[in-house]
Amino acid sequence: MEAAKVPVTLITGYLGAGKTTLLNRILTEQHGKKYAVIVNEFGEEGIDNELVVDADEEIFEMNNGCICCTVRGDLIRIISTLMKRADAFDGMIIETTGLADPAPVVQTFFVDEDVQAKVSLDAVVTVVDACHFLDAVDEEHELAEQVAFADIILLNKTDLVDADKLNAVKAKITGLNKMAKIIETVNSGAPIEEVLDRGAFDLSRVLEFEPGLLDEEDDHEHDEDIISVSLTTDTPIEPEKFSNWIRGFIMERGVDVLRTKGILNLSGQDNRYVFQGVHMVMDSAWGAPWDSASRSSRLVFIGRNLDETELNSAFQACTVAA
């Protein structure tokens, strides 16, 4: 039987958004679990935990600057060392700096077999300051990337904004990433069970986790550099057509595609086919049978300079009717 992997939660967010407050809430909650905490810098706010490891944000390019082949060397070393401490903790939490690019951190969990065998990325949690987000997001490229990579967004400091601004912030976030679950908080006060053990990268849990995947409504503005594109069809997908298209697309545009998720109704198959990707790293699995459920395929891309019309045409051309 495969040994249980240690879940890793990645907390991102811009400077002052409330990352360390969230971290301390997790660590001081009476959940009876022990966490190893990896931080890039010790801020003014102390971290209430026995095992805190300082990382140095060392970017390791395996292939001449291609972002798809870039990982965090410090994390590979730290995780390898921590995992030699048998049964020492129940999970890991990584708090990045406000300026960290999440892509190399996320990809670290998919490149090395030993890392993959021992730990699994549970979810990317991005803390957003409701008060300053709209002013900062167009200027700070990292902020948009952190939202784009997120599985869970803590929309924090909601007590400091009025309803109109809060709605504008939520619309902006959803335009960047319609897959993420948004939790509104004050003082990063999210229920811990909504932040930890989410299995966001677990293909068997894609359906339960992804509100955006089941949401056909698409009335968000698409004027950003990074956008979220949702495609759907009720007509069965022809496997060979889709395989050729998606593999070619990711090969060509993987640098621009930050995350991908899909649930497919493949022609002649009784079960759902689920897949996800981070840049060019893809993974897939067979999901639950359709049985009497209404069959439809949904696909979400989050990335830069995506042409929704073009993507939709290509996707619709993969159906058996095309």
Place this chain on the structure above:
Amino acid sequence: MDDILGLSRAKPDGSAARIKDMMRERLGIGEETTLMVSELHCHEDGCPDVETVIAVMNADRDKMTWKIAKPMTEVGEGDIQSLMIPQAAGA
């Protein structure tokens, strides 16, 4: 059921551990030094379709990287022995 779309990641088959063992022996290093072995399918211009990347990641950030233009399953003792090893890295 098979992955009929070909989107699944290759399941670990022990190739990385095998390559790490060979590298540790070649370099004369123990478990205290972190080794990373990964198979890249990069489609940037100038990259081979598949290559195995081996990296020694010392705590002092002194890194060495080697690339072998074949999948991990095909990397053998001969490939490891033919890698150029800087004097400081080897035993």
